[in-house]
Amino acid sequence: MAYELLTFDVADRIATITVNRPDKLNALNDALMGELQLAIVEAGERTDVGAVLLTGAGRAFVAGADIAELVGQSAVDGKARAERGQRVFRRFETLPKPTLAAVNGFALGGGCELAMACHMRLASDVAKFGQPEVKLGIVPGFGGSQRLPRLVGKGRAMHLLLTGETIDAAEAYRIGLVNRVVPAAELLPAARALLTTILAQGPLAVAHCIEAVDRGLDMDLDDAIALEASYFGLLSASADKAEGMRAFLDKRPAQFVGR
Numbered sequence: 001m002a003y004e005l006l007t008f009d010v011a012d013r014i015a016t017i018t019v020n021r022p023d024k025l026n027a028l029n030d031a032l033m034g035e036l037q038l039a040i041v042e043a044g045e046r047t048d049v050g051a052v053l054l055t056g057a058g059r060a061f062v063a064g065a066d067i068a069e070l071v072g073q074s075a076v077d078g079k080a081r082a083e084r085g086q087r088v089f090r091r092f093e094t095l096p097k098p099t100l101a102a103v104n105g106f107a108l109g110g111g112c113e114l115a116m117a118c119h120m121r122l123a124s125d126v127a128k129f130g131q132p133e134v135k136l137g138i139v140p141g142f143g144g145s146q147r148l149p150r151l152v153g154k155g156r157a158m159h160l161l162l163t164g165e166t167i168d169a170a171e172a173y174r175i176g177l178v179n180r181v182v183p184a185a186e187l188l189p190a191a192r193a194l195l196t197t198i199l200a201q202g203p204l205a206v207a208h209c210i211e212a213v214d215r216g217l218d219m220d221l222d223d224a225i226a227l228e229a230s231y232f233g234l235l236s237a238s239a240d241k242a243e244g245m246r247a248f249l250d251k252r253p254a255q256f257v258g259r
């Protein structure tokens with residue numbers, strides 16, 4: 001697939017998607033949103049891809065939705081644009097392969113929302129985060145008002161959403177918005193190392209952990225742990241479970257096949 005506003009490279013089973021519109025700080029216009037949708041579908045379908053690393057070219061991860069496109073939108077256009085973006089981001093969140101945002105710079109508005117839709121976030125020490133929509137007289141449209149409180153808690157989310165304040169990587173780590181902060185030069189190597197660790201685990205187990213967390217968080221605890229028990233039982237019938245346990249008892253690394 002030929003992309004114009006992002007790059008898509010596969011190496012060692014990791015698809016690296018680099019948002020590549022640096023002159024506009026990688027702001028998400030409709031065309032870029034369309035390419036992100038194609039890229040995440042491609043990553044999901046390709047059998048040589050086991051994990052996704054998402055990052056940005058230049059000094060931004062993504063500086064938000066493209067304000068130049070939002071300025072003239074009607075109420076109907078705005079709702080449709082939000083729903084479309086939400087569908088694209090939900091694909092990152094529900095991909096049965098791990099998605100990791102390597103946040104290299106500004107992650108504002110839709111950029112922070114895109115990072116939150118990934119399963120994990122690593123931040124460069126120069127990264128900046130925020131939901132500045134209130135400064136523009138709007139609310140987040142790509143899930144920020146819902147994923148932010150789920151990640152950092154209601155009070156901290158309210159603070160960021162109501163002030164539009166930008167926070168640095170250290171503060172993002174302190175409130176639990178990112179998993180780790182690393183020096184800028186180490187961001188991509190650290191992201192690849194983390195995904196390589198996950199790729200060595202049972203792929204069916206990884207996919208079911210992702211699904212259990214994603215679905216379970218919005219259930220009550222009894223339903224959620226029932227879901228967990230069903231996955232625990234299901235994976236007991238897998239070749240990967242037999243291999244993982246046999247390898248442990250044989251004191252050798254497991255060779256998983258994803259079945």
Ligand code: COA
Pocket residue numbers: 023024025027063064065066067068106108109110132133136
């Ligand atoms: N939408 C459209 N264009 C954007 C953009 C966005 N969200 N964010 C940055 N850009 C563009 C700027 O308009 C500028 O384009 P130009 O060179 O053609 O004028 C270019 O990217 C560089 O941005 P600039 O503002 O000059 O860089 P800066 O270092 O002074 O400031 C930011 C960086 C991130 C603080 C600032 O660009 C900003 O506040 N962006 C908007 C963030 C936002 O509100 N996002 C939520 C949108 S819903």
